[in-house]
Amino acid sequence: MSPNEVDLTEPTLMTDDLLVLEDPHFGPETTAVVTGAASGIGQATAVALAANGLTIVGADIDEDGLEETTELAERLDVPGKIHSVPTDLTNDADVETMIDVAAEEGELRYVANIAGMQHIASVSEFPMEKYDLLLDIMLRAPFLTAKYAMPHVRATDHGVGAIGNMSSVHGHYATQDKPAYITAKHGLQGLTRAIAAEGEGTLRGFSVSVGxxxxxxxxxxxxxxxxxxxxxxxxxxxxxxxxxxxxxxxMTPAEVANLFVFGFSRHSKHLNGGDLLWDGGYTTTYE
Structure with a gap:
């Protein structure tokens, strides 16, 4: 590899990579749902929240990947437990079951909507079945997850909790050949604000946007x-x-996962309807 080449090997997640905070709701009695938990950012977020002592419901259609996530958490000896719930986010019954399981495991307070996919094509060449699938996974499923989760969060003492949505720099601007992804991420910003508008201040909505x-x-x-x-x-x-x-x-998956940890914590009580923009200057600078 030349000095200018970027190493594209996914880093190994280590305990020292994870942000651990003291919070009155960060304990085994609190559950958090993480979608897309079988790999990448979702996997790192599930492990990071478990490192903060929470009980995690890790959801994904990839059952082998979910097993790898639980094995990773065990190998790092994090205090929280991860319960794998195989979930097809395009299936409404699966989404409802995912939330029901989380509510049965403890006080459901947190949801991290992270699952995503990508397809590269121009608007004129974009297959509509791919468009529908991307929007179903990255916008409809987070809406449905919030619909089912919000009553459980409200039912906890003082109704304290948060729904965090994985947005992107593509929720702030557009580049070519990613029209469905861009549409979904812009919509997710609106959903985040809608959740905040209805959360009465204690049930917060926020998004995370990275490069x-x-x-x-x-x-x-x-x-x-x-x-x-x-x-x-x-x-x-x-x-x-x-x-x-x-x-x-x-960025590494752990760096993104830490933003969800921070966003769910007591340190972020004023993060409501807003976006954690950690983009290295993508959207705020130009030459």
């Missing part, structure tokens, strides 16, 4: 973007992914 994160999803889209734009994979990383950023390195 490119070193996950399997990101690595897989490099090849697709290279093919779509007719450039090399290294040019995709250097010019497309990091070209506009001021911080010239990709």
């Amino acid at each position: 490119y994160v070193l996950t399997p999803l990101m690595v897989n889209q490099i090849e697709d973007t290279a093919a779509e734009r007719g450039i090399s994979e290294q040019e995709v990383v250097e010019d497309v992914m990091l070209g506009q950023a001021r911080t010239k390195e990709l």
Whole structure:
């Protein structure tokens, strides 16, 4: 690898990578739902919340990946437990079951809507079945999850809790060849604000927006973007992914997971309807 090349190996999650905070609701009696928990940001967030002592319901359609997440948590010896709930987020009954299980495990206070997917194509060439699938997973499912979860959060003492949504720099601006993803992320910003508007101050909604994160999803889209734009994979990383950023390195899943830990904690009581924009300067600077 040349000095200018970016290492695309997903980092190994270590205990020292995880933010651990003291919070009156961070304990085994509190449950948190994490979607997309089988890999990447979702996996790191499930483990990070378990490191803070919470009981986690990790949801994903990938059952093998969920098993890897629980094994990772056990290997790191985190205090919280992760319960795997295989979930198809396009199936309404599965989503309802996911929330029911979380409520049975303890006081459901937190939801991290992280599951996502990507498809690279222009608007005119975008397959509608892919558009529908992306919107179902990344916008409809978070809405339905919030619909089922909010009554449980309200039923806890003082109704304290939060729903955190995984947005993106693409929830703030648009680039070419990602129309469905961009539409979903912009919509998710609106859902976040709607949750905050109805949360009466104690049930908060917030979103997390980051640039490119070193996950399997990101690595897989490099090849697709290279093919779509007719450039090399290294040019995709250097010019497309990091070209506009001021911080010239990709984020790690643990760094994103820590934002959800912070967002759920008592330190974020004024984060309500807002967005944690950790983008390395993508959307706020230009040359």
